[in-house]
Structure formats: structure tokens, C-alpha cells
Amino acid sequence: MQLHTRFDENELAMLVTQALIMGDARMDENLALFMARQVDYLKTKAYEVEYAPMSAMTIFPMTSEIPAEAKNFIYGIYDQVGMAKIIADYSDDLPTVDANYREETGRVYRLGDGFHLSIDEVKIAQRAGINMNDRKSRAARKAIDTKMNDLAWRGDASHQIPSIFDHPNIPRILSAGWSDGGVALGELEKAVSNIKTITKGNHRANRIVIPPSTNTVFTKRADGTTISLRDYFVSQYPGLTWEEAYELEDIDGNGTKAALVFEFDADNLSIEVPEPFNQLAPQAQNLHYKVPCTAKTTGLTVYRPLTIQIITGL
Numbered sequence: 001m002q003l004h005t006r007f008d009e010n011e012l013a014m015l016v017t018q019a020l021i022m023g024d025a026r027m028d029e030n031l032a033l034f035m036a037r038q039v040d041y042l043k044t045k046a047y048e049v050e051y052a053p054m055s056a057m058t059i060f061p062m063t064s065e066i067p068a069e070a071k072n073f074i075y076g077i078y079d080q081v082g083m084a085k086i087i088a089d090y091s092d093d094l095p096t097v098d099a100n101y102r103e104e105t106g107r108v109y110r111l112g113d114g115f116h117l118s119i120d121e122v123k124i125a126q127r128a129g130i131n132m133n134d135r136k137s138r139a140a141r142k143a144i145d146t147k148m149n150d151l152a153w154r155g156d157a158s159h160q161i162p163s164i165f166d167h168p169n170i171p172r173i174l175s176a177g178w179s180d181g182g183v184a185l186g187e188l189e190k191a192v193s194n195i196k197t198i199t200k201g202n203h204r205a206n207r208i209v210i211p212p213s214t215n216t217v218f219t220k221r222a223d224g225t226t227i228s229l230r231d232y233f234v235s236q237y238p239g240l241t242w243e244e245a246y247e248l249e250d251i252d253g254n255g256t257k258a259a260l261v262f263e264f265d266a267d268n269l270s271i272e273v274p275e276p277f278n279q280l281a282p283q284a285q286n287l288h289y290k291v292p293c294t295a296k297t298t299g300l301t302v303y304r305p306l307t308i309q310i311i312t313g314l
Contacts (some may be wrong), residue, residue: 029103053152055247059243061266062273063155063266074103111294112293117136118289137293140291144293148271148297153247162207163251167305170305171305172309173310175314182219189233203306209244209248209261210243210248213257215244220231259314267303269304274296277293278293280294
């Protein structure tokens, strides 16, 4: 593997300055330059790493519309669908949607972790002429992505981040149990129909998310056909995509399974990420350097709860 040579001049200057302040005779100019290059290498590897995507990041829309420095944001919630009407010239009885709209204030949360680099680790890599092991930086990236995924699904009660399953305005369907494929199909059809009916046809479901353990229910053959229940359902509702999420196997800690039916659109709901994963400059601490990593998110924000249906107790 070719030795990484690129480096950030600001990080190099910071490393040299910290060594001088701490009186660290071990950090000579060559070692500082090598470490700056290795920090850049680790940053590059962390940014480029391709994990299997966290489910929330693929199932829900992702947006980055809020400035990275923001601490709060205001968003609107539509509890009903306002309708326009035909009016005459000079009419003063225009229907408004204000009665169906309210504003909420959300918070932007900073996530953080980090990893350590010892002087000995840097010296060993320098002496061998090899790049440092990037396992730590990749682990830091994965930990932040995992937390972002958990916040989207579970929320965080201690920080007043609601779970999608606790949202007070998302309609629910209590399932009769999905041991029977006909029941499962009927409840999914009801959820799809409910979204269209409640929103007066302005919104239509285009995504279904089920727990993986229920997948076998839909592989059975539909009555009077040669195709599976899933293929039959898709043929009746073209444009619907199916996803699976392990987070739906237990939504409340009591083993309650659920399915989601919703219209995938960032205007309806989204995971806002004002600041993606960011590896900061190393900070000298005793006999090692700590490399802070950070990101910002709002969790999953629901703007139009009526475009979503939750089926619980599968």
C-alpha cells in the first residue's frame, strides 16, 4: 500500500504548537509531518468507508437544509389537508390552510465520539514506512452512524427526541396478527387506502416497511394465482416499494412488531443532517493524542403525519 502523503497544514501547525506547549521532545518536525499525513489518511478512510447502510438512512428521506451552526429550527406540521375552491373576482372568502397548520420548534443535536493515537503507534508506522491502521477511525464513523440510526427509529426521551412510534398524530391500525397472509394483505391495503382517503387523494403511499420475520407470510401464493402475495399486492398498487427493517421487530421493548406504510417524500418526513460526520484535528493529552469526531442531526422529523400509517401488533 502506498504511503499517504497529503496533509492539512492547519493540523500540522496545531500538532507542532501543542508539542511545544507540552514540551514534548518526542514530536520533532519529521514526526509531526508524518502524523499530520496519517491523520489525513485516517480521515479519508473514515469518510470513504462503505458500510451496509443503516436502515433509517435508506428507508427515510435524508436532508441537509439547516445550517451547520444552527441549534434550533422551526418547522410546520399539517394535521389536515386544506383545499382550494373556485372563487369569483374580488372574492374575500378565500379558504386558508392556516387552521390546519402549526409551527413547532425542533433542536439540532450534536453527536460525538473519538479515538486515541499514541506517540508509539505513530513512531512504529513511521519507522515501518506504512500507513496506520484505520480501524479506530472507521469505528468512530460507524458509532456516529449507528446513533443517528437509533435516534431516527427510537428517539431519545432524555433529550425530548420523539420516536416515530410515539408521534401523537400518526394514525395507527391495530393488527389482527399476520399469521395469515390474507389478513396481512388486507391490513396493508387498508393503510394504503387510508392515506389516500384522509389526504383527499393529495398523497399516496409509495413505501411499505415490514419486519424481516414477517417476510415469509408474503412469499405464499395468492389464491387463484401463480404468484406470491407480495407480487400480487405490487401488481395491484404499482409504484409501491418494499423494505425490511429489524427495528420493526420490537418497537416498544415488549416484542411488539409493526409495519410502516407511508409516502416517501422529504416534505412529509426526513432525517435532517446539518453536519455530516466530521473528524477534527488531534488534541494532545498526556502520552497520546485524542481525535474528536462529530456530526449533527435532528432525528426523524415528521411534517405531515397523515401521510404515514403504523400497523402494530403483527
